[in-house]
Amino acid sequence: MYLCAINSPMEYRFQEIEKKWQHFWKINQTYRVEETSTKPPYYVLDMFPYPSGAGLHVGHPLGYIASDIFARYKKHTGFNVLHPMGYDSFGLPAEQYAIQTGQHPAKTTQENIERYREQLDKLGFNYDWSREIRTSSPAYYKWTQWIFIQLFNSWYNPTTNKAASIDELIKEFEQQGLSAVSLSALHGGLETEITPFSATEWVAFTAQKQQEILMNFRLAYLGESYVNWCPALGTVLANDEVVNGLSERGGHPVERKLLKQWSMRITAYAQRLLDGLDHLDWFDSIKETQRNWIGRSEGASVHFPLLNHEGSIEVFTTRPDTLFGVSFLTLAPEHELVTQLTTDEQSEAVATYVSTSKNRSERERMADVNTISGVFTGSYATHPFTKEPIPIWIGDYVLVGYGTGAVMAVPSHDERDYKFATYFSLAIKQVIRPSAAHDFNLGAWTEKTGTIINSDFLDGLSVLEGVQRMISAISEHGHGSKRINYRLRDAVFGRQRYWGEPIPVYFKGDTPYLIPADQLPLDLPEVDKYLPTEDGDPPLGRATHWKFNEVYEYEKSTMPGWAGSSWYFLRYLDPTNDQCLASPEKISYWGNVDLYMGGAEHATGHLLYARFWCKFLHDIGVVPFDEPFKKMINQGMILGRSSFVYRVVGQQTFVSAGMKDGYETTAIHVDISLVNNDELDLEGFKAWRSEYKDATFLLEPSGVYLCGYEVEKMSKSKYNVQTPDELVDRFGADTLRMYEMFLGPVEQSKPWDTKGITGVHGFLKKYWRLFHLNGSFEVNETTPTKEHFKILHKTIRKIREDLDRFSFNTGVSNFMICVNELTEVKGNYREILEQLTILLSPYAPHITEEIWEKLGHEPGSLYEVTYPEFNPDYLIESEYEYPVSFNGKMRFKVTLPMALTIEEIQAAILSQPETVKWIEGKVPKKFIVVPGKIVNVVI
């Protein structure tokens, strides 16, 4: 008597079904991919996850589900689809955890990966797990190190505009010395330190000197760059980790420090990285972000000779037309000439200012636009044309890493210079007559329109003419030259950390040498602790008996997180090859990634570095393409809903959210598993942490404790992580897959909310019931009616269109409409339901496999079956229901034959009694008929 629903075949037993098919796919290797297929290849890639201790949360699968659906769709439409997965398994959190607990990061990483795998397996993805990669495995990072070696052994040849062997450059030095052309290949960094030399001079240099010179050309090089250094932690911090000059963790002082470390000369590729964007099928917003990041600007470099000193200050300006309006120069506090130029009277002020600036993070200096600060050096430069003395100031709004670290200030035509000049009462000299009304007492005229005045030979020219004329003038007189500047900086590559790829370098004295490629990988050594050494070396300094040939010190820093992720898409093509990073045959078979799915937060970091390495590997002949990802879809972030309790300051008393006014409280994140509909489980809370075991509560009048909430990023530290596991247990993977898609457009960010999941689950149950009559599985083998075909083909068209434009949310809706309609018309025809099952299989692979088998097909064959084709014949209509509008407002509908001419439609509309009512006895001024669409009567 209780059996009615529970054991009936009508029941959709998703747990059983999903377990069955996941097992089937595994043992039959259903998703294994080979290169032997005659079908065209299609490569779908997900951004691989960092396996964190919190496990996979509901945000991860959003992109994976979308790419899985698309990959399955491509498979059904005749492609040999590669859809691999792996782990970005080097990284800071594992190391932090290791520092706290002493556990080896490899161990916790392994545990996390196992958890991730278990969670991924439950969602029914079509990954070919035989191709799994991990960036932290020696077999993988051997090739990351190999790429480093290639970069070290390469320079960027400006003539051929591609990377080439450093041997070629050495040969050139031996034959011709260093030409000015080669020098111009360097867009930033160290070019001021090199002077051209002859072949004879080159040959006479010591080996060490030669290596130093070559270091200025290598694409992986040891150079000096500024970092946020925290002496107390003995480590470098990201801008994010520095708050008001103190480290976020521990609150220790942080200073800007020049550190000699490994960098990547990505700047050499600036123009190609910019140009390459034009041909990529990416979201415009991401491309625009990259363009801004690369930041190409055209202008001139101008030398201002120093007064009473040797040498000159070089500035970069995009407005050479305003050169006659210069009233002072500003140097970055870190500029190398600061010490030399500071006069005795100013030395104290300058020293104070420089040290203050040093403690401000770059982020802070950027964000703070309202505070104007600076100091006069006491020295002057000479204007290259007027020969007037120009005071030299220091200001931390000038950044040492951009341009030359010095600017020529033209207060009348630059807002920042204007504020600086006003604040310090410096001269403001107008050199452009604005093209519109403008009050120079209120601010600068920064538009690039107007007529140049007070500028000698530029007078009367337009801004654009002035720019050109001045560039020629400074070149003619030797004051400088035209210059293209990029704000892109070289990428710092060394990290003072343990859990990363060792850099395959050893030192003889100060000179770095590569470890021979045939001795790779250079394994990450064991250490007793994961902290820096007492004398300030990175953790690898703790490794014992770790020397090259037992003599030479290895490089002790490791590679950054982005190293392994900059080329991983290639390794999936040939994941076990130990002769090369991937065989040329496999690389050319698959080509670059056809569809890349991942978060937009990687817009500038990962995506820029991966493009850079791809172009480099292209230059040296490893890959035939020079962009890694042809098309990209960026999924939005799924945000968590954090819950808070409010502790009265200094007490163990917690006030309910509705009562907290009147108390001074601290908001504390509380684990969302202890909260139900904002109501806190009081006993659970006390048991959660020993520190809360004696907590007392001030409750709402209703007797409950209500938590506050906030929508923010999901993170372990916010205790707001929703894992998919619980939902899979309650509703099944197919429901979760479709629900995540149903939430909204995949690219949109949204807070996680499970309210609607029952609707999707109900849909799958309804679909399941379509195949069951009178309590058993049964389909109608006769020919369906026209009406059924119409429902099916309408759906086929919509589902295909939705898939082609990555509109997965409307796809789910269209399946719901189809199942609702088929339920309504009844008939459960095999011919219709079989097609619907194929159509649905990318979204809900488990339930459809089960149905497919029950329909009598070979188990597992659904994955390869051809996707239904749309046949427009089923949708041809003889009639159309016209919406009739009056002055653009829809009033009523009339069903008319499709075959009518415009005149006939007009006549038919006019004869409607409703029409008479709406035209109110007037004569229509206009009668618009769009056949098959609308009718609009203008009265």
Next chain:
RNA sequence: GCGGAUGUGGUGAAAUUGGUAGACACGCUAGACUUAGGAUCUAGUGCCGAGAGGUGUGUGGGUUCGAGUCCCUUCAUCCGCACCA
């Protein structure tokens, strides 16, 4: 300050090229069935209005027979950033 987005019911959202605004769901209301239901089914549900009807896509304008969609203006919110000279 710069750059990128987003504003549509109580909620998530739909509306592919300008052509019936709110599909599909959640929620809610009423009802049926049931010992019960996180089950199923039926009807309703943008707002105002008894109704006729009016009104409605952040604001204000414009183009158009017709605007959520195109143009201008303005407000709000979110995200990113390296004040880019």
